[in-house]
Amino acid sequence: MAKPKSFSCSSCGASTSKWSGRCDGCGEWNTIQQEVPLSAGPAKKSLGAKRGTSIILSDLSTDEAPPPRTCSGIDELDLVLGGGLVPASAILVGGDPGIGKSTLMLQAAARFAQNGLKTLYISGEEAAAQVRMRAQRLGLADAPVKLATETNLRDILTTLESERPDLVVIDSIQTMWADNVESAPGSVSQVRAAAHELTSFAKRRGVSVILVGHVTKDGQIAGPRVVEHMVDTVLYFEGERGHQFRILRAVKNRFGPADEIGVFEMTGRGLAEVKNPSALFLSERGTPSPGSVVFAGIEGTRPLLVELQALVAPTPHAQPRRSVIGWDGGRLAMILAVLEARCGIPFTGLDVYLNVAGGLKISEPAADLAVAAALLSAREDVALPAETVIFGEISLSGALRPAPQTENRLKEAQKLGFTRAIAPDNGRAGGKSGTNGGMTLTQASDLTGFIGDHFGAG
């Protein structure tokens, strides 16, 4: 009798017994793939039928010192890792093809190796000569990194077992091939099996592994989301191809804060750190122009000033365009709806373009007010006063909510030469406007008041 096939969703991991175009679990399209079990064979009796050995329980308290971390010396990377590399940790580095993952990982491997870690770099994508040429170009040809090009997971594990490195970089997880799994490299089962083998090896043998993974069009690490659950740390390397700036963002970190970012610049000699990124995403500042607004944001633990640009123009189409880069399209729709429903400012018949300068992606709700200001400024063709930063969250009722870390945002803006800030009333400054360490702070409690103050009656 033929074995029943099983399928699983590469997005949410749900399993089904038949293929379908759309996953019932998460509603994603084209994510169902055939699953081959790790060990083939008929299902065994229930686990409760045979006694296992009892596991050892322990207390939460410990006398052990926290494991010593190793720093690469690339400060932006060490920061995102939560203060350096934790021994025996598993890290997934995801990003679009061509964004610079291999470059960053080769630089990191070289620096970790120079700092005393026995480091292996295993490439399944490029020939050894190619990797060597890149190392040469990056000035890292002398770094004590051991290089191999291999995709056979069994051979890799055997080598790791005998070499016992401190750190191994696998570039990329999609090219790895486990011979006990029948499906093709890059399939859900292969990626899952390879990630499982490598992360459990990491824990068992005290080796840190860095898995490089490509993301698909819609921003997921190709293959199952479950890889994200298997590892300790998930870092995304993002940026726009046309821009030279790259952001390394911790989206999950068992050993440090998530949401921390590191900023790099792609140069002719690899990725260079950007030590003080807060002014990076501001374009040339001259006379303020309509549609352009500076948002005082926070990324991870660091304040970051970003320019938002909006363009609003009559549409020639029946359906006006809503185009957004670096910000969530759904959130833009929400702000447009609030402006229309609560403040009587419609955008019907108008195309709306919103862009975050410099290729940065922002997801903070605190950018709402800055987005609204950019849209209004573009629509009314009125520039906001120069040297002004804006931040604050907008609720569906049109009320404004204070953003966390107001002080940090103001301090950073002041450091960069801004003199005025517009933010929601946080009930502390008392009154509509006041000065806060040299900054003039204009407060607003709702969107209508904000519009009245800065754009006339709207």
Ligand code: TYD
């Ligand atoms: P790569 O690290 O191969 O990307 P990924 O592994 O994410 O697919 O980087 C590819 C791009 O980086 C490539 O288009 C060339 C560019 N690059 C530089 O601009 N400078 C450099 O020093 C290097 C090594 C690459």
Ligand code: MG
């Ligand atoms: Mg690569």
